[in-house]
Amino acid sequence: MVSGQRGRSDRGAGRGRSRARLDLTERSLLAGEAAAAVAELETSLAVQPDPEAAAFFDVDNTIIQGASIFHLARGLHRRHFFTTKDIVGAAWKQAYFRIVGVEDPEHVAEARSSALAFIAGHRVEELEAIGEEIFDESMAERIWPGTRALAQMHLDQGQRVWLVTAAPIEIATTIARRLGLTGALGTVAEHVDGVYTGRLVGEMLHGPHKAVAVRRVAEEEGLDLARCSAYSDSSNDIPMLSLVGDPCVINPDARLREHARAEGWRIRDYRTGRKAAKAGLVTAGMAGAVTGSVAAGLALRRRTR
Structure with a gap:
């Protein structure tokens, strides 16, 4: 009996040591990617400021690990903005987007319309305050150190740095402010007298609409797009x-990686050593679909993973 107990104890200790080794490896990888980004930053400091240059960063899986809209959705769910039952009907459509990687315009329109209903009647200031809380709860620790260093590099060069995302402008602005960036471009939910109506202002800031928004900012800010940089993980x-002179792909999907190689664009992948995590993306996509489809009430998530 004692021998059997010792055997189980030894196995438990072995598993503990394995987990400890994995944790150490993960910390080493994070330290390595941060060190590489710092080295790139230090090299950049010798460059003279260029007031006509700026950098435009996508958010989901470029600035932050995973999807900001998913973290927002979980926070809204915890605060009883909606119930799980409310969104089961839309969940499979979000899962379809993630797994198949193809947008169905009809699905997008239906999901957006149904999801917007969940925030109708809520005040803008309420969503802004919740966004601040959710950033502290689940987003701050998921900022990619390497991408954060790249953004800081542009700031240190005297350039403006903008986030460009299909996520709600409220959460995009919060992330930009917390990271000390210039500002954010995001999807805007209509509100009247500070209360959400359940409709969008214009289109989701997704795909080609991002390029239109970036061009508009360049015109307003007197930027030369040939001197500007842009960063994203998605082929969308x-x-x-393609609009800027210095494109760089971060943690790219397969199609974007192939395109970047063909075009000679810079590639930065901070997921090295985490390949096993990719196997969980489909499962995570199914789970994220449940809450993600609701937070789309502010802006239907841009990912088609």
Whole structure:
């Protein structure tokens, strides 16, 4: 009996040591990617400021690990903005987007319309305050160190740095402010007298609409797009990346990686050593679909993973 107990104890200790080794490896990888980004930053400091240059960063899986809209959705769900039952009907459509990687315009329109209903009647200031809380709860620790260093590099060069995302402008602005960036471009939910109506202002800031928004900012700010940089992980953002003189792909999907190689664009992948995590993307996509489809009430998530 004692021998059997010792055997189980030894196995438990072995598993503990394995987990400890994995944790150490993960910390080493994070330290390595941060060190590489710092080295790139230090090299950049010798460059003279260029007031006609700016950098435009996508958010989901470029600035932050995963989807900002998913983290927002979880926070809204915890605060009883909606119930799980409310969104089961839309969940499979979000899962379809993630797994198949193809947008169905009809699905997008239906999901957006149904999801917007969940925030109708809520005040803008309420969503802004919740966004601040959710950033602290689940987003701050998921900022990619390497991408954060790249953004800081542009700031140190005297350039403006903008986030460009299909996520709600409220959460995009919060992330930009917390990271000390210039500002954010995001999807805007209509509100009247500070209360959401359940409709969008214009279109989701997604795909080619991002390129239009970036061009508009360049005109307003007196930027030379040939001197500007853009960063994204998604092939949906090829129009935005193609607009600037210095495109760089971050943690790219397969199609974007192939395109970047063909075009000679810079590639930065901070997921090295985490390949096993990719196997969980489909499962995570199914789970994220449940809450993600609701937070789309502010802006239907841009990902088609």
